[in-house]
Amino acid sequence: MKTVSPHTLSPPCEEVEHSPVSASIGDVAHLAGVSVATVSRAIRGLPNVSPATRDRVLKAAAELQYVAHPHASRLAAGRTMTVGMAVPMLTQWFFTQVVAGAEGVLAANGYDVLLYGVPDADTMRRFIDEMPLSKRVDGLIVVDLPVETSDVERLRQAGPVVTVGVDSCAPSVTIDNVEAAATATRHLVNLGHRRIGLICHLPPQALEFTAPVQRRLGYERVLAEAGIAVREELIVPGNFALQGGAEAMAQLLTVDRPPSAVFAESDEMAIGALKTVRDAGLHVPGDISVVGFDDHDMAAYTDLTTVAQPAMQEGEAAATLLLESMSDDDDRDVSSIVLPTKMVVRATTGPERSSDRLAG
Amino acid sequence: MKTVSPHTLSPPCEEVEHSPVSASIGDVAHLAGVSVATVSRAIRGLPNVSPATRDRVLKAAAELQYVAHPHASRLAAGRTMTVGMAVPMLTQWFFTQVVAGAEGVLAANGYDVLLYGVPDADTMRRFIDEMPLSKRVDGLIVVDLPVETSDVERLRQAGPVVTVGVDSCAPSVTIDNVEAAATATRHLVNLGHRRIGLICHLPPQALEFTAPVQRRLGYERVLAEAGIAVREELIVPGNFALQGGAEAMAQLLTVDRPPSAVFAESDEMAIGALKTVRDAGLHVPGDISVVGFDDHDMAAYTDLTTVAQPAMQEGEAAATLLLESMSDDDDRDVSSIVLPTKMVVRATTGPERSSDRLAG
DNA sequence: CTGAAAGCGCTTACAG
């Protein structure tokens, strides 16, 4: 890092008071000639304020640019108008979509969102232990974190909880990972493939997410249905990123009787795999078929066959569910949602060729 | 959306109190046999507490799992231990990296981060108008938003401000976009190209970001140096995403005397452009060279020549700067930072061929 | 080194 050279510097800001005198509820009350209690009621649209009074208050508030101090409100009323969102990592496609979707509807409803990166088990434990005590949110959206019932129950002390990507005792937004993975695998089986690899997700020492487990289940179920034995050496972990996928594929190519088709549990890994295949001088789908999972933007541009999930909608739905839970006194009847996935066949999958040059 | 079928439902959570009795400072004081003032001092590590007393307080606090209510602290002390982050959109590579980087260091320092999506001019105006009044953050990180000096000065009423990607009167973290773009363009010129297209960023009706302007400047400057006239029809806007890049390239291919090389202002657009070129049956870099900007994960996997910027570091540096500003009473001497970029030559650029079949 | 008390800016019964 080098610091900026003088000539590129913008002029420094003018000195300002960091805590300017901004209007308080008392100022508004004074201007409107009513009590602070009335201001409070008028501004929040509570009943029992005469139209004329409400008008005067609103006008005064506008004139003073009054905005209620959120922490004071929280302290007095017990609500923060903010929602916490916990995601394992901020840079992966799925999470960015979910966060963006949720932030959009939350903001539209006047809620702030507090973002927590929860990359490992330690952080998750701390999050679960401390969040409910800190009283800083009205509700929580928990994405993909492998929380147990006791964890969710603890978190719910902070307010309603909605989980995304994991089933839980709280309302959740999920997809049917088993079925989606089964569909992808079945697609390969239907094309005549019998040696089908799986690039799965096995975190180094990180959190044990449930989606990978379920997707593997779908894969194994279809193999069983088709009377194909699972070969452990065809199941290789990546790290849900490009490089992991590339390395996993490299390993699959070294196996005795290597796969003629591979299902990768994320598009990022699938694209990494494609690169390895091509770098090895092999053709897709001539020599090897590859199917991904997600329908990442990049999937269309690599002509990747994949199973699409509506990640941004998952975030939106979670926010909507949470909004419901927070407004209901009784959130018992807020129901979970399973969003549909969809097989998208593009150009990276094709029929198995008996003349397969990899058959060995 | 279909709601979940009964048999997939997890058992509902046990009923809980949403506002459980959690320990207050009074409880701790009581247990430790001291006053709340002493508890406050002891816990925050202030001087003037005897070691023995401090010990007793800390023990009591631990026993009760005491966590200070942040809103009460804020109200009394005027600090929230939370930082606001405003980003134009949450799903683009650059922004996710910056947010992830900043969140990491902020969380490590005990700060919460409030995330604001600011997708358009209206939202930005509202953000600037209301944020300072709402007193909900101790400081602000503003990413890429085209804020003017008056905007920053207003925002600074909420607390220190650091901008990322834009120069401002506040401390900033930037890269030298002009120079970086010039380097990319010069790379093309040095390969003998004279007809060089630019896929730039021109938002439909959105915010006018400064990076695109600067990158275009760098492009034009190098053309001028090389004695090449700027041809307006070779400058085509994309939307900073794959599809925009693909469409822009399609347009470039229809131009009379089309470019033999193209500089795209983001890798995402460059990759979209690559797709168009190949779909048209042309070869990269044989027929057309393409250079991007960012060094997105995907760049290595498409063998894209690009100029790399350290996006995550930009986020980390911004957080560090903000931390400094917030701790200093006087943040006048918190200096701006310009992070280095780096040309990464891979396989999508090559020499201009005079036998160019596009030359017409 | 420690405590009593005022105050941060709101909301909410409770009277009227």
Next chain:
DNA sequence: CTGAAAGCGCTTACAG
């Protein structure tokens, strides 16, 4: 329909 007052859970001079 409206206001006076208590209270939310802390921090911070001010005394001692």
